[in-house]
Amino acid sequence: MEIEELKNLIDKSRKIVFFGGAGVSTESGLKDFRGNKGLYSESFYDYKPEEVLSSTFLYNNPKVFYEYYRKNFITKGIKPNDAHYYLAELEKKGKDITIITQNIDGLHQLAGSKNVIELHGSIYRNYTVNTKRNFEGIDHILKAEGIPYDENGEMIRPDVTLYGEMLNQEVLNKAIKALRNADLLIVGGTSLTVYPAANLINYYSGEEMIAINRDYIPIRNFIKGNIGEIFKQLR
Numbered sequence: 001m002e003i004e005e006l007k008n009l010i011d012k013s014r015k016i017v018f019f020g021g022a023g024v025s026t027e028s029g030l031k032d033f034r035g036n037k038g039l040y041s042e043s044f045y046d047y048k049p050e051e052v053l054s055s056t057f058l059y060n061n062p063k064v065f066y067e068y069y070r071k072n073f074i075t076k077g078i079k080p081n082d083a084h085y086y087l088a089e090l091e092k093k094g095k096d097i098t099i100i101t102q103n104i105d106g107l108h109q110l111a112g113s114k115n116v117i118e119l120h121g122s123i124y125r126n127y128t129v130n131t132k133r134n135f136e137g138i139d140h141i142l143k144a145e146g147i148p149y150d151e152n153g154e155m156i157r158p159d160v161t162l163y164g165e166m167l168n169q170e171v172l173n174k175a176i177k178a179l180r181n182a183d184l185l186i187v188g189g190t191s192l193t194v195y196p197a198a199n200l201i202n203y204y205s206g207e208e209m210i211a212i213n214r215d216y217i218p219i220r221n222f223i224k225g226n227i228g229e230i231f232k233q234l235r
Helices: 003-012 055-060 062-073 082-092 107-111 139-143 169-181 197-203 227-232
Strands: 015-020 096-101 116-118 121-128 134-136 156-160 184-188 208-213 221-224
Touching: 003 184, 003 208, 015 082, 015 169, 055 062, 062 139, 062 156, 082 096, 082 107, 082 227, 096 169, 116 169, 121 139, 139 156, 169 197, 208 227
Parallel strands: 015 096, 015 184, 096 116, 184 208, 208 221
Antiparallel strands: 121 134, 121 156
């Protein structure tokens, strides 16, 4: 598929869903998980990242969890790239577009997008583990020395889906509804290997589906390349 064809499909569509993965954020300087130099290629205190990023590890070894989490996931100073800005511009121009993201970095919102469904949560939302009291932003995590606690001594945890936890059903239902109602699906920056999130695209019943990724995805309309660079040509 050519860039001009992509532009024409976007222009004529009524309801767009953009389904994005880690590749959308790597162009902003964040590491992905499964790449050659991704987080999963690096151990941490002899722990595998998949182990550290589990709910069991969080509750059994929170000090090490938060050391790893602050180092790799608190994205202060990281800015959106052309992919984020292009999608936000479409929304500002009146396009009915829903972003379904597997990322937790909040970069779509920082770029200006409002209609964002975060499948795996967000670093900008946190809550106390027992009373479920909400804390917005990242300051409580950053300012704490070691494990973050509230004023009552209750541990605060990020509102992100860790290994061993289920995706939020309400969030999944919103994503499914958006996909079922869309007439254009753009899959970007993901190899569709993260489950159960990758299964969601099966709910799309429209005729036009496009994939943009650095590595090949077995989708008929495929554009090889970095998502930010492709979308920059459309801005």
